[in-house]
Amino acid sequence: MNPQGEVQRPLDLMADEVFARSCAGNSSVGILISEEVEEVVAVKAAEAGDFVVSYDPLDGSSNLDVDLSVGTIFAISRLAEGGDAERLPQGQDLLCAGYAIYGPSTMLVLTTGGRVDGFCLDPETDTFVLTHPDMRIARETGEFAINASRRRHWDGVVQDYVAQCIDGPIGPRGKAFNMRWTASMVAEVHRILIRGGVFLYPIDDENRTRGGKLRLLYEAYPMALIVEAAGGRATNGKTDILRIVPDSLHQRTSVVLGSGAEVDRIAAAYEQAERSGDSVHLRQETCG
Numbered sequence: 001m002n003p004q005g006e007v008q009r010p011l012d013l014m015a016d017e018v019f020a021r022s023c024a025g026n027s028s029v030g031i032l033i034s035e036e037v038e039e040v041v042a043v044k045a046a047e048a049g050d051f052v053v054s055y056d057p058l059d060g061s062s063n064l065d066v067d068l069s070v071g072t073i074f075a076i077s078r079l080a081e082g083g084d085a086e087r088l089p090q091g092q093d094l095l096c097a098g099y100a101i102y103g104p105s106t107m108l109v110l111t112t113g114g115r116v117d118g119f120c121l122d123p124e125t126d127t128f129v130l131t132h133p134d135m136r137i138a139r140e141t142g143e144f145a146i147n148a149s150r151r152r153h154w155d156g157v158v159q160d161y162v163a164q165c166i167d168g169p170i171g172p173r174g175k176a177f178n179m180r181w182t183a184s185m186v187a188e189v190h191r192i193l194i195r196g197g198v199f200l201y202p203i204d205d206e207n208r209t210r211g212g213k214l215r216l217l218y219e220a221y222p223m224a225l226i227v228e229a230a231g232g233r234a235t236n237g238k239t240d241i242l243r244i245v246p247d248s249l250h251q252r253t254s255v256v257l258g259s260g261a262e263v264d265r266i267a268a269a270y271e272q273a274e275r276s277g278d279s280v281h282l283r284q285e286t287c288g
């Protein structure tokens with residue numbers, strides 16, 4: 001079991017070991033935060049300026065047995081001057097974020113905040129080649145991604161949003177929507193970067209006590225930095241993901257990210273529900 005009580009597969013642990021070993025070989029890395037490890041790992045006696053690397057070594061590992069895409073997600077920040085090694089990195093501190101996706105091709109998608117670039121692994125030369133410069137997320141989309149088997153747990157905002165998408169041309173949206181769900185956040189975000197879309201993993205009645213499903217530091221933060229640098233938006237429904245202040249290492253959060261027009265619509269629906277005091281559960285705060 002990992003710190004979140006989820007079953008760890010052998011490849012989760014191997015990926016964690018490989019990632020940690022390669023970071024430890026870099027003298028600028030001081031601290032590692034991994035999905036698979038309960039505590040912060042100090043690679044050396046941490047000094048101000050050292051890099052803090054938060055990562056999910058193998059995201060989407062339920063896809064391994066069925067040979068679908070999985071990936072590695074990471075975010076990098078620096079330990080502040082006079083910094084406390086125990087202080088958790090915040091969204092605003094992130095210098096860089098990226099993911100690798102192990103699909104039909106292996107890609108590395110990277111941002112240092114200004115823009116997002118995609119690199120394909122050339123197995124002949126063992127180098128990453130810039131193949132997708134300046135990836136941008138279309139503001140408008142006709143595609144959404146959510147685990148629809150959780151519908152009975154959703155709050156009213158998500159119920160309404162998905163129902164309207166499914167109603168397509170005969171509903172209030174007046175257009176057809178397509179749906180995808182791969183159970184691998186890396187694959188979902190990659191698809192959104194390539195052809196637009198919106199991804200939702202909301203807090204619902206089943207995961208509310210845990211604060212949602214996705215982890216803030218090494219899933220939501222890095223993906224939010226990437227999505228925003230590509231012109232999209234990432235929120236928990238109420239607060240932009242990068243503005244959430246973490247209070248525990250493996251904190252979870254609600255996530256809605258992707259094409260700006262759809263994320264804006266969902267955030268506005270939450271705001272409206274809160275204003276009108278609907279019975280929608282709007283507690284978006286995350287807990288450990």
Ligand code: AFP
Pocket residue numbers: 006056058059060061062147183184185186201213214
């Ligand atoms: P792991 O990192 O444990 O493989 O979890 C993957 C994930 O957090 C994320 O990639 C998916 O969006 C989500 O789980 C899928 O979860 P469901 O099985 O609940 O659809």
